[in-house]
Amino acid sequence: MSDTQIVPVELGEDRYEICIGSGLLNQLGTRLKLLLAPERVTVITDQNVSRLYARRVVDSLEAAGIGCKTLTIPPGEASKSWEMAKRLYDGLAERRHTRTHPIIALGGGVVGDLAGFVAATWMRGVPVVQCPTSLEAAIDAAVGGKTAINHEAGKNLIGAFHQPRAVICDVDCLQTLDARHFRAALAESIKHAVIRDPAFLDWQEAHLDGVLALEQGTVTSLIARNCEIKASVVADDEREVLTGPPRRAALNFGHTFGHAFETLPGIGLLHGEAVALGMVAELDLAVRHLKFPEADRDRIESLLRRLQPTVKYDLAAASDAVFEKIRLDKKVISGVRFAIPDRIGQTVWFEPAPRIR
Ligand SMILES: NC(=O)c1ccc[n+]([C@@H]2O[C@H](COP(=O)([O-])OP(=O)(O)OC[C@H]3O[C@@H](n4cnc5c(N)ncnc54)[C@H](O)[C@@H]3O)[C@@H](O)[C@H]2O)c1
Ligand SMILES: [Zn+2]
Structure with missing residues (x-):
């Protein structure tokens, strides 16, 4: 106890x-x-x-x-x-x-x-x-x-x-739980750190091996910190209000592209694997349009690669098919707008011009 x-x-x-x-x-x-x-x-x-x-x-x-x-x-x-x-x-x-x-x-x-x-x-x-x-x-x-x-x-x-x-x-x-599902879910943990908590990103870099070895105390701490971050985001904005700066919506970081990767036929990615790719794609937007530091993008990408060495990250240099899919999905449901970080720990709205690239 x-x-x-x-x-x-x-x-x-x-x-x-x-x-x-x-x-x-x-x-x-x-x-x-x-x-x-x-x-x-x-x-x-x-x-x-x-x-x-x-x-x-x-x-x-x-x-x-x-x-x-x-x-x-x-x-x-x-x-x-x-x-x-x-x-x-x-x-x-x-x-x-x-x-x-x-x-x-x-x-x-x-x-x-x-x-x-x-x-x-x-x-x-x-x-x-x-x-x-x-x-x-x-x-x-x-x-x-x-x-x-x-x-x-x-x-x-x-x-x-x-x-x-x-x-x-x-x-x-x-x-x-099988190792692939476990590693895929860790992408969401990295997402939480990137949107809210630079120190937790450091912690994950230092403790990833203990997490992957399922050390009980390390895994408990990892889950607890993730729950604290998610709980604070949810307490701040329970129903995902879409006015003002992104609050709960920040949790969607990596998911706009991620959903497209997840549903593209023939790739067969788990949700977390797709979110990892989605974060890489969205960080690329952040670097190009929001001055997100390239060194931090590289750091996050290498942590994701440690988790999922077999995921093909070059996919994230996304194809026209992915962009088309996002446009189609979002036209039906809502406008294309991304909650992406402009630095580790802080997220802003990014509304791309009619063509995303
Ligand atoms: N509501 C939310 O805020 C929210 C957030 C993230 C994801 N989701 C949803 O969660 C779902 C994905 O969750 P998931 O990855 O857990 O998928 P899942 O529930 O399909 O579980 C993955 C597989 O692992 C098995 N499994 C689960 N626990 C196990 C254990 N302890 N030992 C052995 N096998 C076990 C399951 O039977 C399943 O085959 C998606 O539908 C996604 O939309 C919801
Ligand atoms: Zn998710």
């Missing part, structure tokens, strides 16, 4: 805490009892995570006298769909899940987003507790209250803001 770190998310009445540490899934029942004292809960998870961790969670809940049922979805982004949400609503209806019964989202970002969305909408909103098991979920998806499913017109187009009542992150789960 002693090395558990607590990060508060200060949102007034919606304030909650993120607990990060080892062995926390075993304590889920007792922690939940103190926090919400539920009579029963529904656990939503995916097949991979269920195989590894559902038993631990169910045992912990039952030992605390909390009844529980588990709904399991197939793993993967395709599950963030209307059809899967409907299946979960059917499951909740069948077991008469009422407004006083929390939903426990146990899994990566797919489970977190989908279960969060279902929790936001079932009976106009039931409590959700996020238990992230992937690094992407621990440092990003589980924190901040954005929930979503995908529409054929684009990712995350249907969603709601619904803050969790708690985030409980058991770092032991990361032992079973």
Whole structure:
């Protein structure tokens, strides 16, 4: 317990805490009892995570006298769909899940987003507790209250803001996450440092080997610092107000290009890998148009290369197809505008002239 770190998310009445540490899934029942004292809960998870961790969670809940049922979805982004949400609503209806019964989202970002969305909408909103098991979920998806499913017109187009009542992150789960997903998620950690915290960039350069070796204390500190940064951005601008300087929108750094790389056919990048490429492409804009120091761009790029040596960074010298895709995507949904850093730790809006280059 002693090395558990607590990060508060200060949102007034919606304030909650993120607990990060080892062995926390075993304590889920007792922690939940103190926090919400539920009579029963529904656990939503995916097949991979269920195989590894559902038993631990169910045992912990039952030992605390909390009844529980588990709904399991197939793993993967395709599950963030209307059809899967409907299946979960059917499951909740069948077991008469009422407004006083929390939903426990146990899994990566797919489970977190989908279960969060279902929790936001079932009976106009039931409590959700996020238990992230992937690094992407621990440092990003589980924190901040954005929930979503995908529409054929684009990712995350249907969603709601619904803050969790708690985030409980058991770092032991990361032992079973495959290395590629783990490394990909670290791109989001570098993003947090670049938009908010120069000292954290130094820290990551110094501690990357310990993080990659899954040293428990180092990984706990990494997740905690990411959660602090995301929590402070979210507390400052919960609903991503798009007037004034970029605040929550700064979290989209690397993502405008990143989404284009992610969806270009034939490349097959994970989200974090695409975001790494997206950051390189957007830093190039920052160097050319905002006087972002070239030496800092090179430093960030070499840290990303240490993480993902096989990602082809020359792709980020992006092709016309990528620019075209961004233009098309954004014309439908919103204007093309980038939140990019003009120096490490500070982000500004950049609105390119009609042609981006
Ligand atoms: N809401 C937000 O603010 C936000 C932020 C970032 C990302 N996201 C969303 O998160 C999703 C990506 O999250 P992700 O990368 O976690 O993907 P994911 O949920 O698909 O998980 C990746 C894979 O790892 C498996 N897995 C998860 N935890 C594991 C563990 N401990 N051991 C072994 N296998 C494990 C999963 O079953 C899956 O196969 C995307 O849909 C993205 O849009 C949301
Ligand atoms: Zn992301």
